[in-house]
Amino acid sequence: MRNVKGWFVRLKRWQKIVLGAGLLLVVGIGVLVVVQKRKAGIVPVQAGKVTRQTLAQVVTASGEVRPRNYVNINSQSFGKIVEIRVAEGQRVRRGDVLLRLEAVQPSADVDASRAGVKSSESGLTGAQASLRASQADYQRSLAEFDRISANWDRAQNLHKEGLISQQEYDARAAEFRSAKATADLATERVGQNQAELDRAQSGLAQGRALLTRASDVLQKTTYTSPIDGMVTNLPVHEGEQTVPGIQNSPGSFLMTVADMSEVTAEVKVDETDIVNVQLGQSAEVTIDAFPNKTYKGTVTQIGTTALVRSTGRSTAELQTGTQEAKDFKVIITLGEPPATVRPGLSTTAKVTTATRENVVSVPLQALTIRRQGDIEAAEKKARGEKTAAAASLAAAPPTAEEKKELQGVFLIKDGKAHFQTVETGITGVTEIEILSGLDEGQEIITGTYKVLRELRHLAKVRIESPEEAKAEERR
Template identity: 45%
Template sequence: MKRKWKIILGISLPLLIAAGVMAGVRWSQRDLVTVQTGGTVRSDLTAVVTASGEIKPRNYINIGANAQGRITDLLVKEGDRVHRDQVVARIEHIQAQADVAAQKAAVASALADSAAAEEGLKVMDETIKSAMATVDRFKTELDRAKLNLDRSDELFKAKLIARQDYDQRKADYDSAAAAVRENDARLSQMKSQRAQVAAQLAAAQRRVSQAEAGLARVSDVLAKFDAVAPLDGVVTNLPVRIGETVVPGIQNSAASTIMTIADMSLITAEVKVDETDIVNVQLNQTAEIKIEAMPNRSFTGRVIEIGNTAILRSSGLAASQSATSNQEAKDFKVVIALEHPPDEIRPGLTCTAKITTATRRNVLTIPIQALTVRKKGDLERPKEGVQAAAESPNDRSRRVELQGVFVVNNGRAEFRKVETGITGATDIEVLSGLQEGDQIITGSYKTIRTIRNSARVKVDNRTPVLADTKG
């Protein structure tokens, strides 16, 4: 019997000792937190802003109808190349063409009247010249008759000629003077007639100008029935067919779109960047563009335009056009010019752009998930006695949030405030607060979120094994 108790005690005693040791170990590790760690290292870091959008030509124009009517001709098809001022479509224009023909006839009639008045003025000029020559001739005859009358007057006073001869010389002089007066009056009348003809010519010329202005107006109306390409480009959209009726735009309604012509010499990716990232985007930054329709291919480009107006993500309208203020997410338009677009690219293709906003070489970096935020009051050790009573629970300084990481120091988690720089895909730049080689806590997420300053930690960097889910 004694032998049996000895055996039982020999077995139970070591078990009790082992249990006590394990309980002591567990008691000593009751506040030990298991963490994963990583080191601060130097590496190259690139900050990238990712945004999605679509491919668009830099310059494209929607050609709308400038007149109402039925489409009679479509002179191009979708995908055709067109040249500036090329007629690409025609609208029915019977009335406008008739108006142009009538106005051309009016111009021709006015030109004929003007030409007739001009010829009449030339005739009057020649007639006036002839009348002036006649007046000069009669004035010469008057001078000669005056000389004869003076000579006859002297001879008559000397009684060398008969009175009959003297009276004849005087009658000749009076007749010549009357002829001069008659021709002077006729010349004045002709000049008045010339002024009248000149006025008729000026009126005819004004009627010509008026008719030509009317012709220009109706010709412009007729030209609006032709759709003309405003630039060299490619027809990218042709939503109408021959026979459809189109209408011009009015105050509250847009014109019917006949086609869209795009200048494919400069292709862009128009993307929408989140409002939190737009401050980092600048002109001439490089970007990598991937097009969903062209997998396994990427294209380079540069930022050429940054929008200044926020766009509501739900409606696509500018935030300034919204009647109410809200906290809805907003985007900003960014345009990227592709440097070497392929020939098969098409407007409207969905694309994703990665814009490189900053690059750093050989800088101190840490994993992004290691970064956390704590209130200043949570990092301080609890105070006792009079000091604790003197502290106000509403002390604002204790509610200040600090950004930092937890560093493993002598087996404990020590919070370090850090200043950060640019953010890469998985790492973030550290400007101050850490040294190269510091061991920082990187996981798990729950641990980083809940761990307290000065907590005892146990490092376990083993890769977690996923449970086998196979039945």
């Protein structure tokens, strides 16, 4: 001992410093080895408590602003635009003139048809007068025929008795035949004049039909507003030519008049969420043009036909089926839209499809899936060994019999992760409702995602310190 002490005393100062540093390094390494051995097989985790809160299940969808009532005005005839009386953004009343087309030919056709109607009306008046005259003549001829017919009957009786001469008898016979011929002629004239009257009436009806047609063509050169609203789209200019729609081809688009008193958000909801959306549900709508503002709305219409997301076409139009993602149209009526809102603005809607108050809930990321076989294998291994089971799932690949999947969370009990199956309800923004399997206040593992993906049932765990959690997030 004295030799060692003497040796130490004879050492130079720098040698003593080096020797002390070496001893400290050896002690530090020993302590680190002991700590690492104690930590072996222990998984650092993030933890949280099972809580009670009010959850709201929300479906988010995007789309654009549309007026509930709008009219696209298309051309109904050929012609050149000669006058546009409105400007885009101008408010109009129902019946206000919006636009006029060149109307020279239609106006001439109306004038010609109107003159033809007047001529037919004059002809009808003449035919009616002729018929009345022929009917009067027929009545006179009929009366005269009745008188002469009576005289002829008396003359025949007198002639049989020999009271009149043959000459007078022949004169009465001739008079009778003449009266009968006159009466027949009057009847024919009545029939002829009646036919003339019918022809005149038909001609008048035809003339009026032509006038109606010409007036309709003329009317289609003047376009009026069908509703009270605002001109929201006006792509045409004076001097342009327009064409009407033919079969499946629409006519020239002239303008859109929209009633902006009732504004809607037309959004497309994913097919997996549409089953939760119902009429009357409340929604919060944001419009990109009005940042930091939220508008209340109500679901007023839900589409029943799926739309292919990539094309926007209805699946009913497709000849074959498709596996592409699909959406459904949902219309949300805004309660108090901004006064300066315009159709076509991009919008996002959050529809509240369900609300639960004071329910047991856990963070969404805490929920995980495990196979039944993995849980059973971990329990068997724990019962057969004193040490904790390994924390990696890779060491226990599932077999064909161990494919049943269980939904649950990991509870922290006695420093171990215990997988607990749960039954879930509605899903909030970051939390999910737990219907059974957990109680308020229980401690569960909430992260990290990598840990939850690989963590095994009954693995040893320790709760990370805040500094470790921040370092993990940075990685």
